[in-house]
Amino acid sequence: MRATHHFLPESYINALRPLLLNDFLPQVQLRCTRNSLGEPTGFIGLSDDKVEMLFIDDTCRGLGLGRALMDYAVKEVGIRLVDVNEQNPDALAFYQRYGFSVKDRSELDGMGKPYPLLHLALDVDK
Numbered sequence: 001m002r003a004t005h006h007f008l009p010e011s012y013i014n015a016l017r018p019l020l021l022n023d024f025l026p027q028v029q030l031r032c033t034r035n036s037l038g039e040p041t042g043f044i045g046l047s048d049d050k051v052e053m054l055f056i057d058d059t060c061r062g063l064g065l066g067r068a069l070m071d072y073a074v075k076e077v078g079i080r081l082v083d084v085n086e087q088n089p090d091a092l093a094f095y096q097r098y099g100f101s102v103k104d105r106s107e108l109d110g111m112g113k114p115y116p117l118l119h120l121a122l123d124v125d126k
Contacts (some may be wrong), residue, residue, distance in 0.1 A: 019093065028052050031072055033065045036055040051082040054091075070098055073120065086116040099123050 028045035033056075035041050042065045043058035051073060056065050073079040082100060084091045092102075100120040109115040 007063070007123075020113060029077070031069060033060075033069065041065055042069060044073055046073055046077055046079060049078055049081075051079055054082075067098070074098075080122045080124070083117045083122050086118050086121060092118060092120075095120050106111045 024045070027048050030048070031044050032040050033042045040057070041060040042051075044051060045053040051070075052068060054069060070079075080096055084095060086105070088093075100122050102118045103121045104119040106117045106119065107114070109117055
């Protein structure tokens with residue numbers, strides 16, 4: 001998370017950890033990638049037609065794991081939406097390369113904090 005969310009203060013990340021584990025993860029469908037030793041290398045959390053979270057281990061970025069997880073999400077689950085922090089240009093570029101485009105913007109994140117969100121939708125005509 002630190003590699004892509006460098007704009008979040010450590011105190012905010014620490015506050016999110018228990019919420020992620022206890023509240024957010026139980027509410028999403030999880031799909032995980034693993035290395036040859038069976039260790040997790042990334043995961044995607046899905047809810048209805050939306051990507052709620054996508055994280056790839058820093059040492060595994062650029063290996064196609066994010067694309068593989070998105071292929072599953074779009075082709076098998078029917079995902080069409082994702083929100084991205086405006087301060088996370090790498091994630092925005094990743095989703096845009098996949099065919100998503102910005103449809104709206106919110107000044108606050110889902111927790112009501114001043115970390116603007118970009119609301120993206122998959123351009124199914126592309």
